[in-house]
Amino acid sequence: MHSVLKMQNITKSFPGIKANDNISFELRKSEVHAILGENGAGKSTLMNILFGIYKPDFGDILLNGEVVKIKGPNHANQLGIGMVHQHFKLVKNFTVTENIILGIEEVKNGVVDLSASRKRIVDLSEKYNLNVDPDAVISDITVGMQQRVEILKMLYRDADILIFDEPTAVLTPQQINDLMLIIEKFTKEGKSVILITHKLDEIMSVADRCTVLKTGKSIGTVDINKTNKDELSKMMVGREVNFKVKKGLPNIGDIVLKVDNLNLKSATSSKNILKNVNFEVRAGEVVTIAGIDGNGQSELIYSITGLIQGATGNIFVSGTDISNMKVRNRTLTGISHIPEDRHKHGLVLDYSLEQNLVLQEYFNTKYQKKGVLDFDEITKNAEELIELFDIRSGRGPRSIVRSMSGGNQQKAILAREIARSPDLLIAVQPTRGLDAGAIEYIHEKIIQERDKGKSILISSLELDEVMNISDRILVMFEGEIVADLNPDKTTYEEIGLFMSGSKRGVSNDQK
Numbered sequence: 401m402h403s404v405l406k407m408q409n410i411t412k413s414f415p416g417i418k419a420n421d422n423i424s425f426e427l428r429k430s431e432v433h434a435i436l437g438e439n440g441a442g443k444s445t446l447m448n449i450l451f452g453i454y455k456p457d458f459g460d461i462l463l464n465g466e467v468v469k470i471k472g473p474n475h476a477n478q479l480g481i482g483m484v485h486q487h488f489k490l491v492k493n494f495t496v497t498e499n500i501i502l503g504i505e506e507v508k509n510g511v512v513d514l515s516a517s518r519k520r521i522v523d524l525s526e527k528y529n530l531n532v533d534p535d536a537v538i539s540d541i542t543v544g545m546q547q548r549v550e551i552l553k554m555l556y557r558d559a560d561i562l563i564f565d566e567p568t569a570v571l572t573p574q575q576i577n578d579l580m581l582i583i584e585k586f587t588k589e590g591k592s593v594i595l596i597t598h599k600l601d602e603i604m605s606v607a608d609r610c611t612v613l614k615t616g617k618s619i620g621t622v623d624i625n626k627t628n629k630d631e632l633s634k635m636m637v638g639r640e641v642n643f644k645v646k647k648g649l650p651n652i653g654d655i656v657l658k659v660d661n662l663n664l665k666s667a668t669s670s671k672n673i674l675k676n677v678n679f680e681v682r683a684g685e686v687v688t689i690a691g692i693d694g695n696g697q698s699e700l701i702y703s704i705t706g707l708i709q710g711a712t713g714n715i716f717v718s719g720t721d722i723s724n725m726k727v728r729n730r731t732l733t734g735i736s737h738i739p740e741d742r743h744k745h746g747l748v749l750d751y752s753l754e755q756n757l758v759l760q761e762y763f764n765t766k767y768q769k770k771g772v773l774d775f776d777e778i779t780k781n782a783e784e785l786i787e788l789f790d791i792r793s794g795r796g797p798r799s800i801v802r803s804m805s806g807g808n809q810q811k812a813i814l815a816r817e818i819a820r821s822p823d824l825l826i827a828v829q830p831t832r833g834l835d836a837g838a839i840e841y842i843h844e845k846i847i848q849e850r851d852k853g854k855s856i857l858i859s860s861l862e863l864d865e866v867m868n869i870s871d872r873i874l875v876m877f878e879g880e881i882v883a884d885l886n887p888d889k890t891t892y893e894e895i896g897l898f899m900s901g902s903k904r905g906v907s908n909d910q911k
């Protein structure tokens with residue numbers, strides 16, 4: 401197959417870092433070409449250059465053999481290049497159709513002609529089984545559908561080089577399967593796909609080739625049918641990666657978190673979002689909440705951490721009733737929270753890394769000197785956490801978090817919340833967006849906290865993660881906890897049956 405795209409000797413520096421260092425990359429017609437690399441390796445940067453967001457300091461881009469200078473995203477679109485970003489870029493209060501045509505509206509007699517565009521969107525949606533409602537408002541639709549709107553945006557512009565930057569990080573397993581089928585359909589039609597993902601199973605199942613980046617450099621490109629997961633992770637991290645965390649039997653102590661008959665009514669319908677939720681997490685155990693997205697897990701966690709009010713029932717941490725406390729007081733009672741939405745609840749994007757690393761503690765005497773902030777101490781804390789959690793960025797403690805790579809932003813939150821070592825660590829999708837080596841490290845850290853006698857409550861959509869780190873698995877379905885399972889005595893299939901509501905009410909872990 402001939403190549404549709406060549407990037408040659410691409411180099412791009414940011415203050416303090418060479419994000420891309422002499423990278424060459426070739427995309428063939430009708431292939432799925434995966435890009436794999438550690439957090440901060442330069443994957444998004446390389447694709448942002450291809451999409452015209454950054455200009456390379458050095459190097460050429462050739463499309464169908466001809467050198468092009470890509471002036472910006474609109475120009476990239478005109479050249480047939482489309483991109484779905486790591487963080488979506490949709491206007492929340494616009495409809496699907498309005499978002500898709502934004503910037504290339506068709507005008508008839510001086511007004512925007514929505515009907516022709518709408519028809520085209522419906523046709524494209526049907527053709528690729530995207531199931532998108534053209535009239536829905538973005539803020540009302542699920543993350544999975546928002547992503548399909550981004551895909552439609554590319555198709556609407558007739559892109560034939562499609563870039564996906566970590567498309568599956570925010571999707572549920574079912575949505576991931578659907579996306580893989582859509583990607584296969586694209587390549588059958590002659591489109592070419594670049595897929596950035598940290599999930600090696602996805603690479604093995606859909607990609608034809610994989611290029612591995614490491615600290616800004618290309619390590620090489622391999623054929624997928626001549627490699628395997630272990631070899632890919634070794635190429636990327638430079639050592640073997642353990643996908644299964646080593647852990648002994650838990651040494652279980654007193655009750656730390658007690659959730660007592662929690663109920664939450666929906667603001668918009670008569671449905672109950674949480675129904676009689678009762679459970680405990682004891683010192684020294686990792687309890688995981690599994691479930692299909694949207695079965696009340698987020699609201700349960702938000703109710704415990706105080707981000708939403710309105711649930712009836714009681715929540716106790718180490719015997720203290722925190723049900724009516726403000727977020728700050730709950731934190732001080734001994735809760736750490738790694739939130740689902742890292743941009744909304746986890747970080748202040750325009751603050752520096754060192755400032756973000758003390759958001760929960762800057763008011764403590766440790767960081768105060770004669771009533772003002774002790775910046776030396778704040779920097780020292782950052783230096784320690786950067787080293788311990790391997791947080792990579794251009795300017796160390798002084799990096800602005802917005803400019804950091806997605807995975808390193810996540811590592812910053814993990815570092816801050818885990819290092820506080822509170823009695824109760826609550827983590828939602830803790831390893832979202834992390835590379836395989838970083839996931840291994842975080843899982844080890846979580847088990848270390850457990851073995852120090854801390855309580856861990858995790859909510860995760862990824863069954864592999866659930867099976868890997870839990871001592872106990874609670875399955876949520878339609879706002880209820882329908883199972884309390886011992887991971888050693890259950891199977892993926894059984895959990896799946898509970899998650900889908902086909903099985904309920906029994907426990908294999910009679911205590």
Ligand SMILES: Nc1ncnc2c1ncn2[C@@H]1O[C@H](COP(=O)(O)OP(=O)(O)OP(=O)(O)O)[C@@H](O)[C@H]1O
Pocket residue numbers: 414415417419437438439440441442443444445446792793794803804805806807808833
């Ligand atoms: N706009 C920017 N300003 C300053 N530094 C940046 C900018 N964009 C990226 N960087 C730096 O360049 C490096 C590469 O970042 P990039 O986002 O390309 O990584 P990545 O491979 O996509 O990682 P991840 O898997 O975490 O998404 C990082 O160290 C990041 O801090």
Ligand SMILES: [Mg+2]
Pocket residue numbers: 443444445486565805806807
């Ligand atoms: Mg990235």
